[in-house]
Amino acid sequence: MCLKLTYIIVGVVLVIVIVAGVAAYYTLGVPKGEEVIKIGGVGPLSAPGASIQGVELKKGIEIAVEMVNKEGGIGGKKVKLIFEDTQGIPEKGTAAMEKLIMKDKVVAVVGEYHSSVFLAEIEVAHKYGIPIIDASAWSAKIREKHYKEVFATAPCTSLNAEHEARFIVNSGFKNVLILAEDTDYGMDMAKDLTNSLKRLGFKGKVVSEVVSRTAKDYSPTLLKYKGSPTPPDIIVIAVTPPGGFLIIKQAYEIGLIPDIALAYVGTHIHSLQRVRCCVGPP
Template sequence: MLISLLFLPLASTGQVRAAEPILIGVPLPFSPPGSISQGNEAKAGLELAAEMLNEQGGILGREVKLVFEDTLGIPERGRAAVEKLITKEKVVAIAGGNHSSVCMAMVEVAHRYNVPFVNVNCWADAIREKGYAQVFNTAVFNSRLAMAGADFIKGLGLKNVVAFAENTDFGIGLAKNLETFLKEKAPAVNYRYNVLDREAKDFTPALLPLRQNRPEMVITILDPPAGYILINQLYELGIAPSRQTWLLDVDALAELPDFWDNVGEGGKYLLGVALFHPRMELTALGKTVRERHTKRTGREASRVVFQGFDALWVLADAIKRAGSTDAQAVITALEQSKLESTRGTIAFDRKPGATFHQWVEVPFAI
């Protein structure tokens, strides 16, 4: 009897440790100058995924717990956030990221510590081109949208196009990608792009010349709030959208819940990329996520909600198949993923370059 009593505390301690939650780090922007709306949308999707996983018994019988850190949309803050999540919070993986320049800094930390990193909403090809084994991407990538944009411009038969891009890896990268594909697909198009400070409040000096020399299309490549400000000022100056000039947003801003509150009349007749539209086909899982999100918030889900959900869902599936939270085992399992997500079947390409560890067939429409 005495022996049994002596061993009882040790057995009890072992049970507590086995039941410890699996910690997933989530670095996102929740404060300016970052895109707070996108940060909150991604958070909603991630939280819904964690909730549904825990309803099913968690991962490997352990509760899933998300640990959030605010990046403020600043690269150094993002770098520090991931460092803290890995070294102090002891997360087993990262599912997050918004603003490509921030992701560029964060993936360096994940690479150094060999921690799996699933990118929620960073589009720059440069992130993929690093070729880091730890980094996987369920969001769309710049080259895919640039190619679609070039095809769209060619189809309209346009000859004079101006783009405005934010001064980040995402903005400049997408503007350059579009230039490359237009030279290939529609070499007769006179295309030029201007780089704007994403923290600026007044873009009038850059826009006024367009009133004298009107292009056939203006393209906007800026995250909120700068993207909203630019669209409003283009409208207020009578430049676009107008009878003479199309306005094309390739940052999928119209999907965000605060778009119409911030843009209003300036958003009418705007053409835009849609990574989710209510009429787009969803999987059975996607329909469930959409319904639960709508019931909880009283509004439609945006693509960032689905992206956040999918990032954690594919990560959880990899941990389950790996049978542990060992980093290398999870990375290997992620490479072998073939999982039905909210928007299709996720599998990661292994070809070096812009599609490395990328879900290539991300659905979209213009």
């Protein structure tokens, strides 16, 4: 079992426990005579979303639901998961939430990977007063909403930025390039990392560039910095898969690696093994 899936399972088991308490509180949301407690799941299972992460998320929730049901469910009722593919598109997230709440009559929702999608989803949850639990969306904007229906269990960009900044400072890097995707997550990560570096007294150069999350070719951007008189000594990648994986692959192909270090924010060993097969020997 991969490290990421292990974290997802552990985290989602806790999420299901929270949903149990929330479901008990919102008893009026469960139709009389209903033999199961329906919860919704949301996340990217297909392009242009980060489908690798979405599939892992869905598996984790399914395993957690199975574990809860084996223990007798919640208040003697089995939990039923209804999962919707949001494809990494905010409008799909909105539609999924409307369906789950109005048609499927779920009592709570859990999931999501992309911050921009989750921000759209919490508006629907807030509208109908349905609790929603954030599994892996990092944008600080989620917490800034202060919606009582939103349970933000995922780490926020500022916390991750602080760790990245400390790594950069302690490692002695002097010239930092941040490649940030054109989403709430990417923009927040770039802003928070820049601020964290300033707060730590970083004296080097920091350049932030926004790139498309769904691009197929990042080599024009990478080549621009390869040919620079003062190229970066580290590139921080704040681009969710598959875009982030393509950046690593193309950086290797044009010769940026190993001369320039790469730091991929938030990824994990299991996924990088797939990239390694593409970019070079193990």
